[in-house]
Each structure stands twice: as structure tokens, then as C-alpha cells.
Amino acid sequence: xxxxxxxxxxxxxxxxxxxxxxxxxxxxxxxxxxxxxxxxxxxxxxxxxxxxxxxxxxxxxxxxxxxxxxxxxxxxxxxxxxxxxxxxxxxxxxxxxxxxxxxxxxxxxxxxxxxxxxxxxxxxxxxxxxxxxxxxxxxxxxxxxxxxxxxxxxxxxxxxxxxxxxxxxxxxxxxxxxxxxxxxxxxxxxxxxxxxxxxxxxxxxxxxxxxxxxxxxxxxxxxxxxxxxxxxxxxxxxxxxxxxxxxxxxxxxxxxxxxxxxxxxxxxxxxxxxxxxxxxxxxxxxxxxxxxxxxxxxxxxxxxxxxxxxxxxxxxxxxxxxxxxxxxxxxxxxxxxxxxxxxxxxxxxxxxxxxxxxxxxxxxxxxxxxxxxxxxxxxxxxxxxxxxxxxxxxxxxxxxxxxxxxxxxxxxxxxxxxxxxxxx
Amino acid sequence: xxxxxxxxxxxxxxxxxxxxxxxxxxxxxxxxxxxxxxxxxxxxxxxxxxxxxxxxxxxxxxxxxxxxxxxxxxxxxxxxxxxxxxxxxxxxxxxxxxxxxxxxxxxxxxxxxxxxxxxxxxxxxxxxxxxxxxxxxxxxxxxxxxxxxxxxxxxxxxxxxxxxxxxxxxxxxxxxxxxxxxxxxxxxxxxxxxxxxxxxxxxxxxxxxxxxxxxxxxxxxxxxxxxxxxxxxxxxxxxxxxxxxxxxxxxxxxxxxxxxxxxxxxxxxxxxxxxxx
Numbered sequence: 185x186x187x188x189x190x191x192x193x194x195x196x197x198x199x200x201x202x203x204x205x206x207x208x209x210x211x212x213x214x215x216x217x218x219x220x221x222x223x224x225x226x227x228x229x230x231x232x233x234x235x236x237x238x239x240x241x242x243x244x245x246x247x248x249x250x251x252x253x254x255x256x257x258x259x260x261x262x263x264x265x266x267x268x269x270x271x272x273x274x275x276x277x278x279x280x281x282x283x284x285x286x287x288x289x290x291x292x293x294x295x296x297x298x299x300x301x302x303x304x305x306x307x308x309x310x311x312x313x314x315x316x317x318x319x320x321x322x323x324x325x326x327x328x329x330x331x332x333x334x335x336x337x338x339x340x341x342x343x344x345x346x347x348x349x350x351x352x353x354x355x356x357x358x359x360x361x362x363x364x365x366x367x368x369x370x371x372x373x374x375x376x377x378x379x380x381x382x383x384x385x386x387x388x389x390x391x392x393x394x395x396x397x398x399x400x401x402x403x404x405x406x407x408x409x410x411x412x413x414x415x416x417x418x419x420x421x422x423x424x425x426x427x428x429x430x431x432x433x434x435x436x437x438x439x440x441x442x443x444x445x446x447x448x449x450x451x452x453x454x455x456x457x458x459x460x461x462x463x464x465x466x467x468x469x470x471x472x473x474x475x476x477x478x479x480x481x482x483x484x485x486x487x488x489x490x491x492x493x494x495x496x497x498x499x500x501x502x503x504x505x506x507x508x509x510x511x512x513x514x515x516x517x518x519x520x521x522x523x524x525x526x527x528x529x530x531x532x533x534x535x536x537x538x539x540x541x542x543x544x545x546x547x548x549x550x551x552x553x554x555x556x557x558x559x560x561x562x563x564x565x566x567x568x569x570x571x572x573x574x575x576x577x578x579x580x581x582x583x584x585x586x587x588x589x590x591x592x593x594x595x596x597x598x599x600x601x602x603x604x605x606x607x608x
Numbered sequence: 609x610x611x612x613x614x615x616x617x618x619x620x621x622x623x624x625x626x627x628x629x630x631x632x633x634x635x636x637x638x639x640x641x642x643x644x645x646x647x648x649x650x651x652x653x654x655x656x657x658x659x660x661x662x663x664x665x666x667x668x669x670x671x672x673x674x675x676x677x678x679x680x681x682x683x684x685x686x687x688x689x690x691x692x693x694x695x696x697x698x699x700x701x702x703x704x705x706x707x708x709x710x711x712x713x714x715x716x717x718x719x720x721x722x723x724x725x726x727x728x729x730x731x732x733x734x735x736x737x738x739x740x741x742x743x744x745x746x747x748x749x750x751x752x753x754x755x756x757x758x759x760x761x762x763x764x765x766x767x768x769x770x771x772x773x774x775x776x777x778x779x780x781x782x783x784x785x786x787x788x789x790x791x792x793x794x795x796x797x798x799x800x801x802x803x804x805x806x807x808x809x810x811x812x813x814x815x816x817x818x819x820x821x822x823x824x825x826x827x828x829x830x831x832x833x834x835x836x837x838x839x840x841x842x843x844x845x846x847x848x849x850x851x852x853x854x855x856x857x858x859x860x861x862x863x864x865x866x867x868x869x870x871x872x873x874x875x876x877x878x879x880x881x882x883x884x885x
Contacts, residue, residue: 215826221842223671251838254822257727261823265734267743269826275843376844434845444651459846463649 212243212499214506217250217269219489222458225522232518236509243502245271256281263287263494270497271506276310276321277487277561283318284564289493290316294504299511307528310488310557319490322511323525325454326484326551327384328544329370329473335362335448336471346474346482346550352388352415355476359425362448371430371438371447372416377578378570380451382559383485385412388478392595393563400607401563403599405592411478413581414588421584431582443468451475454548455524461543472544474551482551485558488528526552565606573598634860640853641665648849664850665858668840674855676829677836682862683746684821684832685814688753692761692810693803695754700765701795705774715766718759726819734823744826752820757810764809768802769795804870812863833859 220229226249233247248269250258256278262268263282272288282288295317300308303321311319336343341358344350350358359369374380382392388411395401419426427447430438435452436459442450443465460470474482491510493503509515516532526548527533538549560566577594580586586594611619635655640648642660647653668674703711733752734743742748772795780790818834825831837859840852 219843221839222848223667226671248826249828249839251822251835251841252843253838253841254819257730257819258823261730261734264731265738265743267734267738267826436846436849439649440651440653443649446651453844455842456846459649462645465646465649 212502214245214270214503215248216245216271217248217273219250219252219273228518228522232510232515236506245506266496268494268496270494270503272492272494274490275487276490277558279311279319280313280562283313287495288318289495289500292317294500296508299508302529302531304530306556307488310561311490319492320507320511321488321490321528322516323520323523324486324488324528324555325525326555327451327475328454329449329475330452331449331471331473333469333471344473346547349474349477349482352411352476352478356415356419359419360423363425368427368447369425370449371427371441372451373433373435373438374431374582375434378574381413381578384475385409386483386485386556387480388412389480391559393559401603403596405595417582420582439463457543458524472547474547482554483556486555487558565603569599569602573602637853637857641857645850664854668851668855672836672839677831677833680746680830681815681833684749684753685811687750688757688814689807689811691754692757693807696758696761696765700762701769704766704769718763721759730823743824744830749821749824753814757813761806761810764806765802768799772798815863
């Protein structure tokens, strides 16, 4: 019996040995690692890859699904080991290390003029490091307010539009007005408070990171940087118009309370609409509102999803041709619809499917022109500053444990010490 | 020694509470797996789905190659468990029985090696496996899991070896058994629960492991279950909760089956009566 069991194990192991090597038939094979995960999005990617393969028998693209979880470590290992995929899907704020490390191909001379001109310069800035372009930004999402439409209508508050958004002060007044016993005007999901705070602060003219003439970056938490954190803090601690329990939650965690009538609004990424469509109870009326505006209007920071080519890829020209195909306006629309996000391409943004009022698409599309590179995009040492300094400091400030003075002190003094180490 | 009735009731209540506590995540996973999306977003979730559905399972199987991934996981976990035990058992015997400085140093190193973070090891390991042509292969993954499980397996088994009274081996020697005969006929059977427990540890560790599998396996047909499960999770932790719960529920079943099959061997009390007290 034991001998048989051992033989079975060895047989199973040998079965696992069979390698999945590609055929050596002279065709070029490009490995495309996609991080698309939603059913419609995976479907759209697969269809586009199949269409490419059908039209290009000599350059076959192999679709491989990656995962957002640990993508940085996975890619880093693959780059170090010379086993990276040829075409890489990632987010622009993850590219700096790879670009400066020489792992990604400079796309400046590889991309066709059509693709370059299809995407606005402000989006290209998210993937430009030094003199090179290291990724094509193709999907992005603004942060919006998802609101309980019935609640808002009944309360009689002014409904904001992209043309006439709420100011931060007005937003605070309205959330206070919407709050009652056990109910809140807003639920901020701030499990990861740094990017939400920094990206929204751009609307008030906040910069936080300031690059000097010597190229070195320092943190300055000025008056404009304080508008958004102050609003959130006061909503949660002074007005009691923001639920204190959701400050440590992720976006999905706030949805049951939102559907259950506990919160009137939830600030979320644009793509969360897919979950809302799936999970909202029948008859639940919701709508998408623009995030509040400040001195700089509706401006906010984003880190678009990107497509890059590995420096080690021996067929960069063919890979760039595939990117050009994948990101044609009509294809960009398919990818955007699949991911419930906005395309970066100006022509793609004009597509009627993205201009419909259904599910708030039109509101999101109207915000596209106001999206800018996230402030931390090219700051070296940002991940450490975020994890060690900014996240705990903002969490303590939002919970009311520390005041604005201490928040500034920690962001600036501790933060600049961290950044200095990366800029010697 | 007899315990009083109230004390016994207290003990059973505490045990029951502990079992409920342990079972909670699994039962919640089971409940979630059968809930339609609208119930997943409910402010007042119920244990029993009001409108149970198999859609999550259908979607999970349609979207991901779960069975293939489960087979890959099984190969990797079984391979790691068998090989780790085969290597660790004789090593553990030597470490436990020979109280030399070298044995102590080996034990110390074993403990220290457990503190190394994955990320520190993965790049050199990746390069070694690449040179061996074992990237994107289940045997390569088995090799990594064996290396990963070996220190703890050695440490664990050494403890079991120490629990076997040396007097038994001495008695066998007095009766004329040679060293090999003593090891095979006397020591090994007494170590069986330890070997089973160690194999189980190696199996579960490999079955659940994510990061090495993510980095080492490139093509979809080689990926293991934990890697495939993350395909239901998007950027910033957003998850397709229903299919994820359904797939995760299925992924826990093999571990439970293995536990159920061999738990008696772990708790069998093989040493009972071996030594007169």
C-alpha cells in the first residue's frame, strides 16, 4: 500500500514536470501580463488579444493574468531574473523605481504619433521620468461622491454638477445638514488616507511636495494643503457629520452602511460604481456627484493604469504596435467600460457610451479634463514617507488624537528627514 | 481524578465557545459563498442566505481554472510534504540524539533562518531556479517549499525524537538488534505521529503559500490555487466577494479532508504503555 502511495506521488510530480514551453516555429511571441480582474474587463482584454492574434499571425500575443496584489515585488523579481513579461500592465505611481532602474523601455521613439497625440500631455507626465516615457497611461479614475439620491432630493440641498460643484466649505455645511441621530452626511473610507488626501488637496491648490531649483523635493504643509484634511477632521470630530467608524475602513466596507441608509454620501473611486450596481438593494436610487472644488476648481490627482514594455523585450517594435492596436480609441472605450474607469484618450472620451447619464458616466467624463498627475508621482522616497510618516499622522489627526499643529510638524519634520535620505 | 458536574459543564461550555470561535470564519465564508450580490451589501447580514444561489460557484469556475489550479497546488503540497519529511527525519534524529556543538549550532541556525523575510530570499532563489531551468514549473516550486519547510520540520521532528525514551533503543540493542533495525523497528513507529504532524505542517504551508508561487509560476496553466484566488481581487483591495468566497471555500476543503483523515494518527498516543511508570 505504502509503495503504491509513493509511486502515485512520484507519478503526480512527474506529471507536473511537463513544461509549457512555447513552440519554436519562427513566430514572435509576446507575453502580455494584464492586471484586469473584473469579468467584463478580462473579457475585453481577451477579445482584443484574440483579434490581434487573428490579424497578426507572425506576432502572437500571449495573455497572462497577473494580480494587483504584490505586483511590484513580482515584477521586481522577474526583472532581476530576466524573466519579465514583454508587455506590462501596472499603475503609474509604481513605475518610477522600474524606470530609473533601467527595467522598462523608453517608449519615446517607439510609439506612433497617433497614440502620442491621442493622450493629453498631463497624462503623459504621469509616466515621464527624466527624459523618457516609460508607460502609456490608458485608464484613470477620479474620486467622486456616490450619493443616496432620494436622501439628497428630500433634504432639498443643492445638487452639485461638474459645472457648479460644491466648495469644500459648502460640502461641510451640507453634510452637517444631512446628519441626524445615528446617520451621517458622509462616510470617508480612509484606510489608506494619504493618496486620498493628497489627490483631493490639489483642488484647493495643495501641493505638499515642492521641488527646489536643485531638483530636491521637500514637504511643506501650507494653508492650501490643510483645506481637505481640516474638512475631514472637522466633519468627523466637530460636526459629527462624518461617521467616525469608517475612517479606518476600505471603500467596500462602507457600502452596506450606505445601502442601509446610514450615510448620505461616500467618497469613492469612480470604478466602485460596478460594485454599487451589483450590490445595491432593488429600488435604491443613487447618483454620482463631483468631489468638492477648491481654489483650483475640480482638479485632483490620479495615478493612471499604464502599459509598458520591458527593456529586455527583444521585439520592442512589435510590442509597441500591439499597444497601438490595444489603445485605439474604440478599443480604449471597451477597456474603460470593462473596468468602469475613464480612458485617457481624448477621442475615446467622446464616445457616447461614456457620455450617458446612466450610472454616472457623464459626471465622470466631465471630470476627466481636471485630472492631474498625483502629487507624489515622481517623488523618490514617497512610499516610505507614506507608510512611516504620513499614514499614521493622518490617521491620528482624523481620529482626533492629534491637532493640526502636530500633524504639520510630523509631515514636515519627520517627512523631510525621510525624503532627504533618498536625495543625497 | 473526577471533576464535579458544574466544572464539567463549564469545561464543555468553554470548549463549545472555542469551537464556535474557530469555526466562525469558515462558516461565514460558507454563508457568503451562497449569497447573491445584493445580500453581500446588506447592512444586516444573515447567517443563512435569504435567497441562496450557486451563481458564485458557477462564476468562480467559469472565470478561473480552479480545478487545474487545485491539482497544481496538490502536486506542490504533496511533493513538499513527502520530500521534507524524508529529509528531515534522519536529520532530526541526529540533531536530537547527538548533543554535540554542531547539533546545537544547526538547531540555532534553524531557528534564526525562520526569521528571514520572503522578499530577502526570493531574488537569489529565483536566479538559482532559473539556472536550474526550474522557473515556471511545479517541481521548482516543490524545491522551494521543501527548503522553506525543512528548518521547521527538522525542529519539530527533533522534539518528537527527544520524546522517544532512549531506553527503548538501548533495550533493543541489548536484545541484539542492530542500529538500523532499532531505528526502523523501534524508533520509526514511535515517531509516526510526529512524522504525520510534520508532513501535515509542510502540506498546509505549501497549500496556502502565495508569494513564491506568484513569482515563480508564469503561465496560467501552472498557477496554484492561492494565486488564482487573487484574480478575484482588484486594485486597492476591491474584491469580487461572492466568487472569491466560493473559490476560497473550495480551496479550504482539501486541508480539512487531510486533517480529518489523519487527525487520529496525530493524537493516537503511540507512546502509551511503552515505558512502565
